[in-house]
Amino acid sequence: MSHLSLLIKPAAGLCNIRCTYCFYRDLSESRANKIMTSEIADKLIERALNSGAEYITFAFQGGEPTLAGLDFFERFVSRVNNQNIRKAKINYAVQTNGININQDFADFFTRNKFLAGLSIDGTKDIHDFFRTDINGGGTFAKTIKCAGLFDKTGVDYNILTVVTAQVAKHIEKIYNFYKKQRFFYLQFITCLDPLEQNAAYKFYSLTPELYGSFLIKLFDLWYADLTSGKYISVRFFDNLVRAAAGEPCEQCGLSADGSCPGQFVIEADGSVYPCDFYCLNEWRMGDIFNADFAELNNSENMLKFRETSELKSSKCADCRLFRLCRGGCRRDREASIYNIASENKFCGALYNFLSYAEPKLVSVSKMLR
Numbered sequence: 001m002s003h004l005s006l007l008i009k010p011a012a013g014l015c016n017i018r019c020t021y022c023f024y025r026d027l028s029e030s031r032a033n034k035i036m037t038s039e040i041a042d043k044l045i046e047r048a049l050n051s052g053a054e055y056i057t058f059a060f061q062g063g064e065p066t067l068a069g070l071d072f073f074e075r076f077v078s079r080v081n082n083q084n085i086r087k088a089k090i091n092y093a094v095q096t097n098g099i100n101i102n103q104d105f106a107d108f109f110t111r112n113k114f115l116a117g118l119s120i121d122g123t124k125d126i127h128d129f130f131r132t133d134i135n136g137g138g139t140f141a142k143t144i145k146c147a148g149l150f151d152k153t154g155v156d157y158n159i160l161t162v163v164t165a166q167v168a169k170h171i172e173k174i175y176n177f178y179k180k181q182r183f184f185y186l187q188f189i190t191c192l193d194p195l196e197q198n199a200a201y202k203f204y205s206l207t208p209e210l211y212g213s214f215l216i217k218l219f220d221l222w223y224a225d226l227t228s229g230k231y232i233s234v235r236f237f238d239n240l241v242r243a244a245a246g247e248p249c250e251q252c253g254l255s256a257d258g259s260c261p262g263q264f265v266i267e268a269d270g271s272v273y274p275c276d277f278y279c280l281n282e283w284r285m286g287d288i289f290n291a292d293f294a295e296l297n298n299s300e301n302m303l304k305f306r307e308t309s310e311l312k313s314s315k316c317a318d319c320r321l322f323r324l325c326r327g328g329c330r331r332d333r334e335a336s337i338y339n340i341a342s343e344n345k346f347c348g349a350l351y352n353f354l355s356y357a358e359p360k361l362v363s364v365s366k367m368l369r
Helices: 025-029 038-049 070-083 103-111 124-130 140-153 165-169 171-180 208-227 235-244 293-297 300-309 347-368
Strands: 003-008 017-019 055-060 089-096 114-119 131-133 156-163 185-190 264-266 271-273
Touching (some): 055 070, 070 103, 114 140, 165 171
Parallel strands (some): 003 055
C-alpha cells in the first residue's frame, strides 16, 4: 500500500463533554477506558513505518484524544521522527472539541503541522443544547475560544458540525454565523441513530426529508458565494464537484463503485477495527501486537466488511445520478425505520438534491477546470 491512513483513539472513549447524540458513549463505557500506553504507541509506530507506505497519516480521534495529554503527542511525534529512516511522508490530524486546548497544545499543532478538526454545532443556542460539559453546562464559549487560539497561533483547522434535526432546520443562520466567524473550511456529518434495526426515533434524529431540504438550502448558500467570488469549502460539495468532473473523490462514502474499502481504527488497547462507526466486538480484526497492517488488511473481518459493504441495490445500478451519489456511506445502508437493508436511508433526499444541484455542479467543475 502506498498510502497508509490510521485513525487512532489514544484516550479510547474518554471524553470531557456529554453530547446528547453521541453514538460511541454506550460502547466505550462497556469497555475499560484507558490511555494508550507507550508500549502500544511504539508498536503502532513500528508497524506503520515498516509497512512500506510512502505516505502515512496518523489521525487522532476519540472520545476526546487530547485527554491522552500533550506528553503523549510529543513523545509520539518524536518517535516517528527518530524511526522514520525511509523518509515516508508523514501527515498528522486531530479531531477535538477544543475544551482541553491551551497555548502549549496549539503551539505543538502548529510546529508539527497538524490539521485540526474543531467540533462546533452551529450557533450558541444549538451547540450548548447538545454539547454540554459533565455538569450539564454549555461548551460553546470554550470552543470558540479555542478557534481564536488556533487563529492566533496559526493552526490549520476546519469546522466539523453534526447535522441534527435542529441544525438542518437552521442551516442558513448557522452558515452565515460561520462566515462571520471566518470559518471557511466546513464539514457536515449526519447525526447517527443507534445501529439497532428499528431503533426508536429521537428528537434530534435527521429524517430523510429534513436532510434533503438541508442539502438544498446549504448548496444554494454555497453556490451563491462561490459564483460571487467567495469560496467557502464545504467538503461534501467539493467532492461532488470532483465527481461531476469525473475525478476521484477523497471523502469516505464516495468511492467510485459505492463500496467501502475499510480503514484501520486503532483503539487505546491496540485493537483494530475496519471503521470508526463499527468499533464493535464482532468487527475486531486483531491487534497491532499480533498482526502487521498487511495482515490486518487481509484479515477475515476486513474482507467480510468489504464484502458486506458492496452495493446490492438495483436502484443504484439503474440510477442516472449514481456517478455523483456513489451509494453513500455503508452506515446509512443499514436497515432502520427509514429503509430496508442495502438501500440508503437518504436515497430519496440525495436523489432530489442531486437532481436539483447537478447542472450547477457540472458548471462549477467546468469553471474550475
